[in-house]
Amino acid sequence: MIIMSLLVLSCSKESETINNHNSKIIVSVEEFEPGEKTKTTVDPDNGFTINWASGDVIGIFPYEGYQEPFIIPADQVGKESATFDGGYWALKDGLKYNAYYPFDKANFDSAEMKTKIPVSYIGQYQNGNSCDIGAYDYTYSTWVEAVDGKAFFLFDHIGAIVLFKFEYPATGNYTKFTLNADSEIFPTKGTYDLTAEEVAFVADEESLQSSISVDLINHSGTTGESGKIYMMLPPMTDLSEIQIYATLTTENGAEYVYSLDRPYTAIQQGKFYERTLQMEPFELDMWFPYNVEYYHSDETNKIKFIANSATTSDDYIESGNGNGQKAYIVVNGEWVEIHTSAHKFTVNELCMFMFNWGIPDEESEKISFDDIDFGDNFDTSAATDMWGMFATGFTFTKLDLSCFNTSNVESMYQMFESCMNLKELDISSFNTENVMDMCQMFDGCASLESIDVSHFDTGNVWDMTAMFYGCSSLQKLDLSNFNTENVTTIKDMFNGCSSLTELDLSSFNTEQITDMSGTFASCTSLTSLDLGSFTFYEDTDPEDETEIDYTDIFKDLGKNAPNKPVSIYVTEEAKAILESVNTGINPEYAKLVVKTPAE
Numbered sequence: 001m002i003i004m005s006l007l008v009l010s011c012s013k014e015s016e017t018i019n020n021h022n023s024k025i026i027v028s029v030e031e032f033e034p035g036e037k038t039k040t041t042v043d044p045d046n047g048f049t050i051n052w053a054s055g056d057v058i059g060i061f062p063y064e065g066y067q068e069p070f071i072i073p074a075d076q077v078g079k080e081s082a083t084f085d086g087g088y089w090a091l092k093d094g095l096k097y098n099a100y101y102p103f104d105k106a107n108f109d110s111a112e113m114k115t116k117i118p119v120s121y122i123g124q125y126q127n128g129n130s131c132d133i134g135a136y137d138y139t140y141s142t143w144v145e146a147v148d149g150k151a152f153f154l155f156d157h158i159g160a161i162v163l164f165k166f167e168y169p170a171t172g173n174y175t176k177f178t179l180n181a182d183s184e185i186f187p188t189k190g191t192y193d194l195t196a197e198e199v200a201f202v203a204d205e206e207s208l209q210s211s212i213s214v215d216l217i218n219h220s221g222t223t224g225e226s227g228k229i230y231m232m233l234p235p236m237t238d239l240s241e242i243q244i245y246a247t248l249t250t251e252n253g254a255e256y257v258y259s260l261d262r263p264y265t266a267i268q269q270g271k272f273y274e275r276t277l278q279m280e281p282f283e284l285d286m287w288f289p290y291n292v293e294y295y296h297s298d299e300t301n302k303i304k305f306i307a308n309s310a311t312t313s314d315d316y317i318e319s320g321n322g323n324g325q326k327a328y329i330v331v332n333g334e335w336v337e338i339h340t341s342a343h344k345f346t347v348n349e350l351c352m353f354m355f356n357w358g359i360p361d362e363e364s365e366k367i368s369f370d371d372i373d374f375g376d377n378f379d380t381s382a383a384t385d386m387w388g389m390f391a392t393g394f395t396f397t398k399l400d401l402s403c404f405n406t407s408n409v410e411s412m413y414q415m416f417e418s419c420m421n422l423k424e425l426d427i428s429s430f431n432t433e434n435v436m437d438m439c440q441m442f443d444g445c446a447s448l449e450s451i452d453v454s455h456f457d458t459g460n461v462w463d464m465t466a467m468f469y470g471c472s473s474l475q476k477l478d479l480s481n482f483n484t485e486n487v488t489t490i491k492d493m494f495n496g497c498s499s500l501t502e503l504d505l506s507s508f509n510t511e512q513i514t515d516m517s518g519t520f521a522s523c524t525s526l527t528s529l530d531l532g533s534f535t536f537y538e539d540t541d542p543e544d545e546t547e548i549d550y551t552d553i554f555k556d557l558g559k560n561a562p563n564k565p566v567s568i569y570v571t572e573e574a575k576a577i578l579e580s581v582n583t584g585i586n587p588e589y590a591k592l593v594v595k596t597p598a599e
Helices: 110-114 573-580
Strands: 025-031 056-064 070-072 083-084 096-101 117-120 125-127 150-157 160-167 172-181 189-192 202-205 212-219 226-233 244-250 255-260 273-277 282-284 302-306 315-317 326-332 335-340 343-349 372-373 398-400 425-426 528-530 568-569 590-594
Touching: 025 096, 083 172, 096 150, 160 244, 172 226, 212 226, 568 573, 573 590
Parallel strands: 025 150, 125 212, 160 273, 282 343, 302 335, 302 372, 398 425, 528 568, 568 590
Antiparallel strands: 025 083, 056 070, 056 096, 117 189, 160 226, 172 212, 172 244, 189 202, 244 255, 255 273, 315 326, 326 335
């Protein structure tokens, strides 16, 4: 007979009194095996000892007839196997018997129960850090023939043990641990048939749930401290396409969501699995603003993101990754606070219109949040598209985006378009090496007096249309680091920059640019403009479908300059080309001047 470690079983079940008899029954249970192949023996919790406990009751069936319960004798408690005297229930040599644990008194008088041994995984609990799932370790033996008045039963397990390891996200008391799935895959009840050729769990289809839980008793943790949760699971197959995550709940209802370090393909009976949990972020989707705009008022006009918070409320939004995690909305004076128990907020690839409330008409109330505090735990590293992220009618007065990681962003199209009240903008952290579209990026930012874009890498950008259109308060602009070798249009790029007095475009390469219409229109305060590095083309081929457009490129340029007409320095070839097209230049305000080497 094989003797090995058993789960510490703490069942408290009533039993029948038995009398002394010469028959002897010996029971033991197979060891849980590692669920994955490893080079070393799985040793959870430094010696996973499993022993019979006081109150444990074994049910034993003859091949024909009713079962009999056997309570673990007092002198067998704490041992890895147990030996019983048969009492008045004598074993008969040559007859077959079967046994299972735990005994179910509800069907004590049913001879047919052996074909439908009940199983339930509802009500699992853990007291402190101990493993208290013994009552859910359903085990069974194959049929055994009695010899010399003795029967040796070796139990196999119906379910599997899973040990979840994690770090506590916050100091406090915890009341529940839940394993969640994106579909109803967990059979919480079922049966097994002792008479079957291969004993197996049969799930009750009506008991299928998308989650299964362990209640936590006297369970507390400290931030960053390691924790362990034990759970018994029924066997399940074909889990490769199922998203499974875990939730740890505090006594005040805050939920911390974790992902598994690796997925399951199946849960096999009699196996032991170990999973390390990783804290899941709260994912914002691209329609986030429609969840908070209703909390705006004249007094409440700022938004703050707060991670690692246990604060909850009746109003919440759900994480965009579908794991059920919530962020709670709390109005606190001038702030609409977004609280999550997760360690950070994150965005997905698409951030289009994330903080864009749309264009209000004359009859609708104008949404006027004027600041967003992103805190220290706002992760934008996954974003590839920030089209209109802060655009249109959202009247910020300042934006600190120094926490933004834009290394994967490809589009900043209209990112700040129509932020007409924006006066302070910190984009010092922006990495633009992968950005291809900056069309209308700052279009309509009429209150900005400065924008630091000196660090921008624009080597992959092809569209700068209206990039600074309508930035009428902009007094200076450092574009000395701009690489425009791949840019095809700068149409209206500086149109309406009426406060700019100077503009250094010596780094510009315009060989690929075919549309400069309105580029410098309404730059009324420019004192001069050096376009000596610009390449201009004469559109002489009517069959060439490429449109080369310089319409109104200089309209009203220099209109308000102190010394008019201002000089626009170009090459001799460029001067001839520009004089042959409608550039919108007004000779009272500006004039084309051939740039000489001295100039």
